[in-house]
Amino acid sequence: MSVPAAPLNAWFRANARPLPWRAEGFGAWGVLVSEFMLQQTQVERVIPRLEAWLERWPSPAALAADAPGEAVRAWDRLGYPRRALWLHRAAEQIAAEHGDRVPETVPELLALTGIGDYTARAVSVFAYGQRHPVVDTNTRRVIARAVHGLAAAGVPRPSDLEDMAALLPADDAEAAVFNAAAMELGQVICTAKNPGCSVCPIAEWCEWRGAGFPDNAPKAPPKQARFAGSDREARGLIMALARRSEAERPEAELLAEVPEPERAERALRSLLADGLLVPRGDGYALP
Numbered sequence: 001m002s003v004p005a006a007p008l009n010a011w012f013r014a015n016a017r018p019l020p021w022r023a024e025g026f027g028a029w030g031v032l033v034s035e036f037m038l039q040q041t042q043v044e045r046v047i048p049r050l051e052a053w054l055e056r057w058p059s060p061a062a063l064a065a066d067a068p069g070e071a072v073r074a075w076d077r078l079g080y081p082r083r084a085l086w087l088h089r090a091a092e093q094i095a096a097e098h099g100d101r102v103p104e105t106v107p108e109l110l111a112l113t114g115i116g117d118y119t120a121r122a123v124s125v126f127a128y129g130q131r132h133p134v135v136d137t138n139t140r141r142v143i144a145r146a147v148h149g150l151a152a153a154g155v156p157r158p159s160d161l162e163d164m165a166a167l168l169p170a171d172d173a174e175a176a177v178f179n180a181a182a183m184e185l186g187q188v189i190c191t192a193k194n195p196g197c198s199v200c201p202i203a204e205w206c207e208w209r210g211a212g213f214p215d216n217a218p219k220a221p222p223k224q225a226r227f228a229g230s231d232r233e234a235r236g237l238i239m240a241l242a243r244r245s246e247a248e249r250p251e252a253e254l255l256a257e258v259p260e261p262e263r264a265e266r267a268l269r270s271l272l273a274d275g276l277l278v279p280r281g282d283g284y285a286l287p
Helices: 005-015 028-038 043-056 060-064 068-075 082-097 106-110 117-128 137-146 159-167 172-188 231-243 251-255 261-274
Strands: 278-280 283-285
Touching: 005 172, 028 043, 028 082, 028 117, 043 068, 060 082, 068 082, 068 231, 106 117, 117 172, 137 159, 137 172, 159 172, 231 251, 231 261, 251 261, 251 283
Parallel strands: none
Antiparallel strands: 278 283
16 A cells, blocks of 8 residues: 555645744755754754854855854754764855855755765755655654554665655655655654554555554664763763863863763864864864
8 A cells, every 4th residue: 555645745734833944935055054953953952053053154155154163163062063064064065166056956965065865855855846755764654654564664774765756746846745744744643652643644544554553663773872971972071161162272171071081082082083173272172
């Protein structure tokens, strides 16, 4: 059984959350920035940071004209601050190579720093209305249940894109809506726990529901190591101190943020290797 686009798209148009990047005329630059920020970060945390970012840097050229360290500082606590450096570099490329206009094709987008297959497809589809399958964690869960009759999606596979491509309606505009609708359905109704099957717009076509909700989830991928006491936590503590001043911080001061000397040293060296801190004067600072 396949999932028809019409009822899902109709549900989305009537019920979609009013997120900034869905607003009419939001613009490709805003969509690109939002996709960078939304990687492994909750929507609620992204929205205020996105609004502040676009107010300060309304175009790629505006961001490119500022120092990379300012992008890292503005990123604040969104997590994975390398994304801020990558976004700054992508802005430089867009300004210099594309006339300050975010490119619209997947190959052009993939050539930008920090943009992988998912982000390239998402920008091409949601900013420009091109026809590509866009698959995130929520979409994969919807497909696993509705199409394959599985309780969960398991690990990502290349076939996920093939599955989504087979479901897309022929019309480009409707295909873009369907991509967004599948994500939204997985986020708010077809959730990992306690899915709202009684209000699902595609419940009658769902193979998992039709089979009686079998407990047949594929083996789950290993969970990420806990944050407390990790090198990720140590990096965050050091970066928080570095962001609070435009002046360099002595190495000893940065290392003192982490109780365990070995972990502190390891975190500092990794931040230097990633370019998130650079030597300056007698210490280190944002680039």
